Amino acid sequence: MAVIETDREVGWEKDYAERINPELMNKLLHRAVPVLEWTGWKITRVGPGFCESVLPLVVETTNQHGTHQAALISLSADYTGGMALTTLLTGTPLTGIHRGHPEESASLWLVGMDVKYENPSTSHLRAVSRVDPKTARRIQSRYFSGRVVLATIEVEFWSEDGERVAVAVMRYFAQATQKLLEHRSGGEQSPMTKLNLKTSARIIAGLRAMGGPAASQTTTDAQGRQLRIDGPHNHDRVAAGTHGVLQAKRLQKVLPQLGAMVGARTRQCDQVLRSIDGIEQLVMIGAGLDMRPIRRAADLRGATVFELDLPVMLAERQRVIERLEQQSGAVADAPERHQIAADFLQDDVGELLQKHFAFSETALTLFVYEGCSMYFDEQQNQRLLRSIRRRMKHPQSVLWMDCVTPAVINEGTGDPNIHEFVDRMEMIGERFVYGPADPRAFLRSCGFVCSSDVTAQQFLGSEDPTLGEYRFVTACQDVVDLDSVGPVE
Incomplete structure (x- = not known):
């Protein structure tokens, strides 16, 4: 069993100061779970295997009788018991709460609870959770040896008069996030991995959807059926779903320019697509939930589309497209589409394309490498x-890609909102690691000649410097023989 590497030598004082003190945790939890801030719930004390919190008696937390709403007592129990458990994971960031890469973080959530309400709650409500020493040692032993933790933790609730109001028995699941994200036996991905992969794509679809009108029209088909014809942004709304729109709104609050950035990237790439007269193929590298083949069906008439992504993402994509077809018949005019499952870190993408019966290296092709490079x-x-360049044999074929500047990676933009956005993306498992300092030189090293390099700021004609940290580049093939450059080791 693999041991989880973390700084377990961190003393209580250091861990308290840097990771779990009440002031810090209240700030982080209120940001991550808005209902906690709305109710005024807060942690008041923590210790090894211990947490105390307070749920105030205010209008927002009471029911029709003027006493605490039972569901909010359960909410308090969840986070009080969870915090008591968190104190035992010494030096370990909590996924979704602290900043930290999956390789160093812990995932924790509630899997069951039993709450007994003994008395009406008519004052500020103090919750206390203590993990007994034997259970605490077992939790730490299992977690730091890489095993799953299933812990039962009690939370008691007390009134200001010392009367016990309720007692809750909470059952938690905890595991190192890196272990949780690993493939199961047989290669199956865990539910956590699948959720993370879908979340990022849903967020982008949600941002696209938020950028357009919600109106739709109806028309009648040849059989006399009424069909709803949605605008392009409604395609994205279906793709995003409720979850994607919610997450997009949350990130938009962190980085107000985010919607403009995604909107600019979509429009700029669409412009490149429309500029290619006689396009024969569109290759979407990292297709996600981009509905471009449907949105730009008229520009792709007669072309063939290849959608490359991880299998779980392609399955989600197909589910969304089938739903669009059922709702509006919007897929009927879409071009011929082929899905190719690919792991960009393991597979030779160019070789996968070459082996596909419908792909032609000599066809006029737009390769779209979107939302991946960072x-x-x-x-x-x-x-x-x-690998892509080697399959680009038509002299007028084009590569389009987006990228961020190195300042985004190195926290050198001067805009704290960008850095908080990057932190939030890291919390959902999407860590930014690269932005080329010189996109033209980078593309040259890959066998391309850059033909256009424009920032979101320039594309939108904005004076906002934050938009200048996001770039869109197009390139064509270099005359240099790639074999003379040599492979990347």
Whole structure:
């Protein structure tokens, strides 16, 4: 059993100061779970295996009788008991709460609870959770040896008069996030991995949806059926779902320019697509939930589309497209589409395309590498793009990609909102690791000649410097023989 590497030598004082003191945790939890801030719930004391919190008696937390709403007492129990458990995971960031990469974080959530309400709550309500020493040692032993933790923790609730109001028995699941994200036996991905993969794509779809009108029209088909014809942004709204729109709104609050950035990238890439007269193929590298084949169906008439992504993402994509077809018949005019399952870190993407019966290296093709480059390091990006370049045999074929500046990665933009956004993305498992300092030189190293390099700021004609940290580049093939450049090791 693999041991979880973390700084377990961190003393209580240091861990308290840097990770779990009440002031810090209240700030982090209120940001991550808005209902906690709305109710005024807060942690008042913590210790090893111990947490005390207070749920105020205010209008927002009471029921029709003027006493605490039972569901909010349960909410308090959840986070009080969870915090008591968190104190035992010494030096370990909590996924979704602290900043930290999955390789060093812990995932924790409630899996069951039993609450007994003994008396009406008519004052500020103090919750106390203590993990007994034997259970605490077992939790730490299992977690730091890489095993799953299933812990039962009690939370008691007391009034200001010392009367016990309720007692809750909470059952928690905890595991190192890196272990949780690993494939199960047989190669199956865990539910956590699947959720993280879908979340990022849903957020982008949600941001696209938020950028357009919600109105729709109806028309009648040849059989006399009424069909709802949605605008392009409604395609994205279906793709995002409730979860994607919610997450997009949360991130938009952190980085107000985010919607403009995603909108600019979509429009700029669409402009490149429309500029290619006689396009024969569109290759979407990291297709996600981008509905471009449906949204730009008229520009792709007669073309063939190849959608590359991880299997779980392609399955989600197909589910969304089938739903669009059922709701509005919007897929009927879409071009011929082929899905190709690919792991960009493991597979040779160019080779996968070459082996596909419908792909032609000599066809006029637009390769769209969207929303991916910032998650791979320089060598990983070079390996993928060189592989694509070798399958680009038509002299007028085009590569389009987006990228961030190195300042976004190195926290050198001067805009704290950007850095908080990057932190939030890292919390959902999407860590930014690369932005080329010189996109033209980078593309040249991959066998391309850059033909256009524009920032979101320039594209939108804005004076906001934050938009200048996001770039869109187009390139064509270099005349240099890639074999003379050599492979990326």
